[in-house]
Structures are given as structure tokens and as C-alpha cells.
Amino acid sequence: MNLTNKYSGLFTDQYQLSMAEGYFLTGRRSDSVNFDYFFRKNPFGSGFTIFAGLQDLFELILDFKFDQDAIDFLHKRGFHSDFLDYLKDFQFQGTIYAPKEGEVIFPTEPVVSVEGTIIECQLLETVLLNTLNFQSLIATKANRLRHSAGDRTLMEFGMRRAQGWAVIHGSRAAVIGGVDSTSNVLSAYLYGLESSGTQAHSWIQSFEDELTAFRKFAETRPKHCVLLVDTYHTLNSGVPNAIIVAKEMAERGEQLSAIRLDSGDLAYLSKKARKMLDDAGLKEVKIMASNRLDEYIIKSLIDQGAKIDGFGVGGNLITGQKDGALDGVYKLSQVNHRHTIKLSEDVYKRTLPGKKKIVRYYNDDDKFYADAIVLAEENVADIATIYHPQYTDKKSIVTGLKSEVLISKVFEKGKALFKEKGIHEISEYRKLRVSQLTEDHKRFEFPHRYKVGLSESLIDLRDTLISDIKNK
Numbered sequence: 500m501n502l503t504n505k506y507s508g509l510f511t512d513q514y515q516l517s518m519a520e521g522y523f524l525t526g527r528r529s530d531s532v533n534f535d536y537f538f539r540k541n542p543f544g545s546g547f548t549i550f551a552g553l554q555d556l557f558e559l560i561l562d563f564k565f566d567q568d569a570i571d572f573l574h575k576r577g578f579h580s581d582f583l584d585y586l587k588d589f590q591f592q593g594t595i596y597a598p599k600e601g602e603v604i605f606p607t608e609p610v611v612s613v614e615g616t617i618i619e620c621q622l623l624e625t626v627l628l629n630t631l632n633f634q635s636l637i638a639t640k641a642n643r644l645r646h647s648a649g650d651r652t653l654m655e656f657g658m659r660r661a662q663g664w665a666v667i668h669g670s671r672a673a674v675i676g677g678v679d680s681t682s683n684v685l686s687a688y689l690y691g692l693e694s695s696g697t698q699a700h701s702w703i704q705s706f707e708d709e710l711t712a713f714r715k716f717a718e719t720r721p722k723h724c725v726l727l728v729d730t731y732h733t734l735n736s737g738v739p740n741a742i743i744v745a746k747e748m749a750e751r752g753e754q755l756s757a758i759r760l761d762s763g764d765l766a767y768l769s770k771k772a773r774k775m776l777d778d779a780g781l782k783e784v785k786i787m788a789s790n791r792l793d794e795y796i797i798k799s800l801i802d803q804g805a806k807i808d809g810f811g812v813g814g815n816l817i818t819g820q821k822d823g824a825l826d827g828v829y830k831l832s833q834v835n836h837r838h839t840i841k842l843s844e845d846v847y848k849r850t851l852p853g854k855k856k857i858v859r860y861y862n863d864d865d866k867f868y869a870d871a872i873v874l875a876e877e878n879v880a881d882i883a884t885i886y887h888p889q890y891t892d893k894k895s896i897v898t899g900l901k902s903e904v905l906i907s908k909v910f911e912k913g914k915a916l917f918k919e920k921g922i923h924e925i926s927e928y929r930k931l932r933v934s935q936l937t938e939d940h941k942r943f944e945f946p947h948r949y950k951v952g953l954s955e956s957l958i959d960l961r962d963t964l965i966s967d968i969k970n971k
């Protein structure tokens with residue numbers, strides 16, 4: 500969702516505009532280029548990353564325009580009037596290749612390729628990185644929470660702790676990654692997400708006593724009624740009062756959905772509360788928990804035998820703790836017919852030249868075996884071996900393995916090439932793809948590294964460019 504539409508062309512780093520102006524003034528505006536988007540490290544120590552944000556990126560691209568206010572602003576900052584005249588009619592007309600949202604992706608893979616004129620592709624960099632890095636980060640975090648929570652309910656509660664408006668995209672990404680619902684009503688409205696909510700301590704405190712507070716809430720919101728039981732004393736007051744109200748509701752033909760624990764030892768309290776509810780004949784009343792949860796605490800609670808049916812997770816999800824950003828980058832790989840490369844002291848930071856695609860190979864049991872980065876023009880059927888990017892004596896034979904090309908053309912001539920998908924469809928796709936990873940790659944900590952190899956043709960091209968540069 501684009502929250503900046505009036506000024507969307509300004510939603511970029513100034514250096515993109517300076518470079519675009521330079522390309523324009525030096526007569527290079529019709530140079531054609533290819534840029535690759537890739538990241539170098541899976542966040543959170545995960546063995547993989549979930550790709551998210553593509554549909555929002557398309558919206559931002561369609562709105563990436565410069566109205567008169569924006570032009571006047573840039574004029575005051577010294578941009579050349581001929582370039583500003585060009586910007587008045589600017590519209591991205593390039594071509595984008597990408598996987599489906601919800602895809603499982605790995606470090607170094609050129610996940611998104613952008614082809615077009617040098618100015619339009621350069622101007623796209625910041626907004627593309629802003630959108631894909633953040634949503635992929637949060638979708639990956641949500642998937643880790645889903646991994647820990649199994650099929651228990653997961654609610655995203657993070658708006659109050661989020662980095663401002665980023666929460667709009669964050670809630671969407673969280674649902675793609677496996678969370679069931681969000682407390683953020685605007686994201687729910689904008690994206691058709693499930694919204695959910697209980698009540699705060701202020702509601703309980705606003706009444707003379709807890710029992711009255713519970714009764715009034717149950718009267719006004721009998722459907723999906725969840726009572727927060729820790730305002731005064733969870734086991735001596737909150738749970739007994741919730742039981743009274745649950746029984747009163749049952750007499751009216753209604754049902755208390757759940758209680759929510761929000762402090763203390765959540766494993767201990769949930770076991771005690773479960774017993775009290777069961778003893779009162781309220782087996783159907785569920786127990787929710789919140790309070791600075793993350794995937795490790797949820798896993799630990801379940802390992803401790805906590806009787807918790809659902810978790811509300813705020814800050815640790817929406818801010819992507821402990822990795823505040825995905826390190827995705829956008830690098831030039833071809834200008835006109837010239838392949839380009841960026842070298843680095845660190846060989847892992849060298850880029851890959853040319854237009855490329857990603858091939859995914861499968862094991863016999865239909866699980867992901869390895870991915871390969873190959874040149875776009877290569878015939879996949881001709882690729883017999885893939886090589887480690889740095890240690891080329893390490894190789895894997897892929898002859899005869901089932902394979903698929905992971906990226907396809909998704910945007911061309913100012914239009915997305917597929918119908919917008921609902922979030923549930925994207926989330927289902929994420930679930931399917933995660934299920935195709937082997938357990939060792941899904942391992943929560945110290946996962947087995949997934950193989951991403953290169954084709955021989957790509958290695959040859961890369962090494963030729965490196966030696967050409969060194970010879971110069």
C-alpha cells in the first residue's frame with residue numbers, strides 16, 4: 500500500500516536523483532541496463548528467507564511520479580530544468596522478473612531482476628529495497644514464530660512498538676509469514692487481513708472491580724470475548740472471576756472464547772489456569788498469552804508443557820528482533836551489451852555479471868535439493884553440474900533432477916502481469932514452499948546451509964571479467 504502517493508517520486512534517496520540527472524545530462528538516458536536484487540545473509544540465524552512485498556512494490560512503482568510540488572522542490576535544490584521537464588512525464592516502463600510472494604529464497608540469489616533504461620532502473624533502487632527488505636524480514640520472523648507455535652493461534656500485536664507507519668507493511672508481511680491475525684485495523688482493512696483483539700488493563704481498571712469489568716465486556720462483546728486476567732492477581736482473582744463470567748455467559752447461550760495471561764511465569768500460570776477452567780467444566784475456554792514473546796520463548800513455553808492455545812506477539816515480531824534489517828542490495832550487472840561486476844576485498848561481496856535466472860532442483864521425494872544461479876540464456880536441460888561460488892572444486896551433479904526456474908516476468912510496460920493475489924493465497928504458498936524444505940534446512944538454530952551453486956557459464960563469465968579488470 501502506498502502511503503506517500505502525492506510525493507511518491509520523492510520517496511527515494513537523493514543520490515538516485517543526482518545519478519539520474521547525470522545520466523540524462525550526459526546523453527545516456529536510453530542506455531539499457533539490468534539490476535539484481537539479492538541479500539547476503541538470512542536473518543535471525545534462519546536457514547532461509549521468505550520473499551514478500553512484491554505487490555506493494557508494484558503499487559509504489561505505479562505511483563512513482565513527480566507532480567508540480569515535487570518538481571518545484573527539486574528545482575529549489577538545484578536540479579537542472581531540462582531534467583525536471585523529463586521527470587514531469589516519468590513513468591517506470593521497465594521489466595521485472597521475480598518469484599511469487601511467499602517463495603523460499605536464499606542468500607546471493609538474484610531474486611529480482613530489473614531491466615529497462617538506466618534512469619528508470621536507477622530510480623527504482625531505494626523504493627524496491629525499502630519494500631522488499633522489510634517485508635521479507637518480517638515474513639521470515641513470522642515464519643519462525645509459526646515454526647515454534649505449531650498450529651496454535653498467533654496474533655500480531657506490534658503496532659505500538661513498530662517503527663511508525665512501517666507497521667502497515669509489517670502486519671501484511673507477518674500474515675504472509677504465518678501469523679493468523681493482526682491487531683492493526685488499518686492493515687486489516689487495506690489488505691483483507693483477519694483482525695483480532697482482546698482488551699487492555701485500562702478497561703479493567705476503569706471499573707470499581709474486576710468482576711464488573713469482565714461482566715460488562717462480556718455483555719457488550721459476547722462474540723470472541725477474551726478476558727485479561729492479570730490486572731490484580733491472575734490465579735486468586737482474574738481466573739476465578741473469568742470462570743464466573745464464563746458460566747453466566749453459558750447460561751445466556753454464549754461462550755467465553757479465552758482468557759489472556761500477560762505477565763508472570765506463563766507456563767506455570769497457564770497450567771494452573773487450565774486446571775481451574777477444566778474443573779469448572781470450561782474445557783472449551785482457551786488460554787492466550789502475551790508479554791514480550793518471541794520464537795524462543797514460545798518454543799520454551801511449549802517445551803515446558805504450557806497449556807497455551809494462542810500467542811500475541813508485538814515488538815519482537817514487528818521490529819524484526821534481533822535483526823533490524825534484511826541486508827538486501829541492488830546491483831548493476833549489465834549496461835547495454837557490456838557485463839558489469841563489482842569487486843570487493845571480501846570475495847563474498849563480489850557481484851555476478853549479466854542477466855541471470857535461478858533454477859531450483861528437487862530430490863526424489865520432491866523436497867528442495869539445491870538452487871543454481873545460471874545465465875538467463877542458458878538451457879536448463881544442458882546444465883549437468885553446479886559449482887560452489889568460491890570453491891569451484893566443490894560441485895553437485897544435477898543431471899536428471901526435476902527442476903524449475905524460480906523467477907518469471909511479473910511486470911512489463913507499466914503493468915503487473917498477474918492478478919493481485921489475496922494474502923491467504925500468498926500465505927498458503929509460503930506454507931507449501933516451507934514444507935518442501937528438508938528438516939535440516941528448517942532447523943531453528945544452526946540450520947544446515949542450503950546449496951546455491953553457479954553454472955559453469957556464469958563462473959566463466961565472472962572470472963573473465965575479473966581477470967580483464969585485473970589486467971587493466
Ligand SMILES: Nc1ncnc2c1ncn2[C@@H]1O[C@H](COP(=O)(O)OP(=O)(O)OP(=O)(O)O)[C@@H](O)[C@H]1O
Pocket residue numbers: 761762763764765766767789790791792796799800803
Ligand atoms: N515460563 C516461561 N519460560 C520462559 N519465558 C517466560 C516464561 N514466562 C514468561 N516468560 C517471559 O519472560 C519475560 C519476562 O517475564 P516477567 O515475568 O519478568 O514479566 P513480568 O514482570 O511478569 O511482566 P510485566 O513486566 O509486563 O509486569 C517475558 O518475555 C515473558 O514472555
Ligand SMILES: O=P(O)(O)OC[C@H]1O[C@H](OP(=O)(O)OP(=O)(O)O)[C@H](O)[C@@H]1O
Pocket residue numbers: 656657659660699761789790791792811812813814815
Ligand atoms: O510483544 P509485546 O511487544 O510485549 O506486545 C504485546 C504487549 O502489549 C500490550 O501491553 P502494553 O504495551 O499495554 O503494556 P504491558 O506490557 O505493560 O502490559 C499487551 O498487553 C502485551 O503485553
Ligand SMILES: O=C(O)c1cccnc1
Pocket residue numbers: 656657682695696697698699789811813
Ligand atoms: O488485543 C490485544 O489484546 C492487544 C493488542 C495490541 C497489543 N496488545 C494486546
